[in-house]
Amino acid sequence: MKKAFILSILFSLCYSLAWTQTKPVDSTQTAKPKTKNIDFNVMPYLSYNRTLDFMFGAIPMMMYRLNKADTISPKSLSGISAIYTTNKSYFVCSFNKWYFDEDKWRIQAFLMTGNKNAQFYVDDLNVSDFYDYGTKMTIVNFSVQRRIIKGLYGGLGYSYSHYDTNYQDNIQPSSITHTNGLQLITLYDTRDAVYYPTKGDKIRLRWLAYPTWFGNDVSANKILSEYNKYFPMRNGKDVLAARFAGKFGLGNIAFEQQVTIGSEDIRGYSEDKYRGDGLIDVQGEYRYNFAKRMGVVGFAGVATIYGSDTDSFNWKLYPGAGVGYRYRAFKNEKFNVGLDGAVGKGDWGIYFRIGEAF
Template sequence: MKIKYIPILVFYLAMCFSINAQQHKNDNRSPEFNVAPYFNYSTTIGAGFGLVPMYSFYVDKNDMQSPRSILGVVGYYTTNNSWAVVNFGSFFFDKDKWRIVYGIAIDNYNFQTYVQNQGSGDDFLDYATESDVITLDVKRKIFGKVYFGLGYTYQHSKTDFEGDLSDINTELNILKFEVFRDARDDINYPKNGSLLKLQFNHLPKWIGNSELSNVLIINYNRYIGVVDNRDIVALRFHTKSGLKNVHFQQQVVVGGVDLRGYSDGKYRGDGMLDIQGEYRWNFRNKLRLSAVGFAGLGTLYGSDTEDFNWSLYPSIGAGIRWTALTKSHINVGLDVGFGKDDWGIYFRFKEAF
C-alpha cells in the first residue's frame, strides 16, 4: 500500500471504533469522553502513529458562562524512532473570569537542520533531542473581553548532533506575560469574532538561564461565518521575534501551525512573519465529518543562511476533520500541506488557529 493512503485508512478505522466510546446522553452538561487516532507524516521523521484520549467537563455545572474544561493525553511513535507523551489540560471557571492551562511533556525527537558549508556544498545535519517540559499559564479577565496572563515554562533539552559538532545541553526557564482580547463566539470552534494576543517571553539569568533572552509573539485571528453561518472563513496574522540571544531550541522553524507544508526543518531563524487563510466546510452528515482548505505566505529572518532571510515561503493544502467531542465541538483530523520543495501530513487537534 502506498504511504499516501495509510493516513486515510488509519483515520477512518479509528474513527469508526471510537464512535463506540462516545457518550450519548441527553444532558448537554454531562462529561464527555472519547479516544481519537493520531497520525502524521513528514519527509524527516517518517510516519507517526498514536492515540489521543480526551475528557471534557464543566468545573461547575451551575456556571452557565464558562466553557467546558478539557483534560487529555497525546502519545505517539514514529518510524524514525521519535516519540512523545504529552499530558495537557485547560480549565475555565468563575464565569470565565479565570483560565488555567498546563502541559507536561517528555519526548525524544530525531530531526535535522540545514547547514550551509562554504566550498563543500550544502547539507542537512541530523540531530536528536531529548526534552522534558512543564508549563503553566494563569489568565484573569481584567475588563470586557480582555485578559492578562502570567506563565512559566521549564524546558530541559539535550541535543546530540551527528559528526564532530558539540552537543547542546539547554535548560530554559521562561517567564511569560500575555495580554489578549478574546471576542470569539466559541473557544474551540469559533464561527464569528476575533482573537488578538500579545505574548512576551522573558528568560532572565537570575532564574537559571545561561543568557538573557526575549521573544515577542503577536497573533491576530479573525473568524467570519458564511453560508448561513454554517461554514467559516478564518484569517490569521502571526509574527514571532527573537529579540536577543535566541537559543537553538527557541528558534523558529517554518512549518506546523503556521505555513503547513514544511517538514524537513530546512528554514530556521530567529523570527518570522506570516499570513494565512482557511475555509472550513461543514457538511450535513451523521458521521460528523468536515473539511478545510488553506493557503498562506510568510518570510523568515535571522537565519544563518543568508539566502533564506526575507525570502517568501508559500503554503497551500487541505484537510479533513471529525468532531471527536460533540458537546465541546472539538475536532481532530489530518492536513496535507505543500510548501517550497517540501510537503507534510499533520495531525490536527482542534483547528490550526
C-alpha cells in the same frame, strides 16, 4: 518541581471528576434525564512527516465543566497523547485548558517529555546538506489569565525547558540547555466559541523573558503575537478564518528555541529546513461543513523568517497551501480533529490536527 506540577494536574482532574457525581434520586419523584458532565473519547493518531517519518499513537481526552452550574464558562479540556515515530522518536504529553468562575479565569497547563530525532540544514562553502540531530527534551508550560473587562484578559505564565542535544558527525558540539521563562500575556477575545469560533476576534500578545537571574545561562527575549479573525459563511454553517502571526526572538536565542516554518505557521514545510530567530506569516482558511460531524478545509498562506544561519533564507517568501478533513470528536461540543495535507516551496507535509489550526 515536576512532581508537584504533575500532582497539581491530577488534583485538578480529580476535582473535575467530583463534579460528575449526582445526588441520589428520590424514588417518589419523576426521574429526569441525566446530563453527562464528561465527554470522553480516544482518538487514534496517524500521520507522516518528512523529518520524523510515520507517526502513530493514541490521544485519550475529555471535555467537562469544573462547575455544572456554570454554563457561561466554556467546557474545560484535558488529554494525554502518546506518539511514536518510525525514526525512533517518541513524545508523551499532557494538555489541559481550564475555564471557570463564569469565564473570569483561564488556566493552561502543558507537560511534554520525549526524544526527537530530527534534522537541520547547513549551508557551507564545501557542502550544503541536511544533518541529523537528536534531542531528549522535557517541556513544561503553565499560565493563568484573569478577565479585566469584557473580552480583555491579562495574565502571567512560566515555562521550563531542558534539552540534551547531539549532532551528526559532530558538526556542532553536543549541548545541554535548560531555560526558565517568565511570560506576560494580554488577550482580547470576542469569539463566540473557544474551540470552533464562527465569528469574532482573538488578539494575543505574549512577552517571554529568559533573564540570567532566573537560572538561564544567557539572557534572551521573545515576543509572540497573533491576530485571528473569523467570518461566518453560508448562514453560519461555514467559517472563513484569517490569521496574522509574528514570532520575534531577541538576544541569544538557543538552537532549540529557534522557530521553523511549518505546522500552524505555515503548513507545507516538514523538513525543518527554514529555521531562524523569528518568523512572520499570514494565512487564510475556509471551513466547509458538509455534514453534522464532518467537514473539509482549504487553506493558503505565506511566511518569512529572519536570523537564519543561512543568510540566503532570510526575508524570502515561503508560500504554502493545502486541504484537510475534519471530524467532530465530541457529541455535545463542536471540537474537531482532522488531517491536513499541504505543499510548500520544495517541501510538503501531512498533519494530524487536535482542534483547528488557529
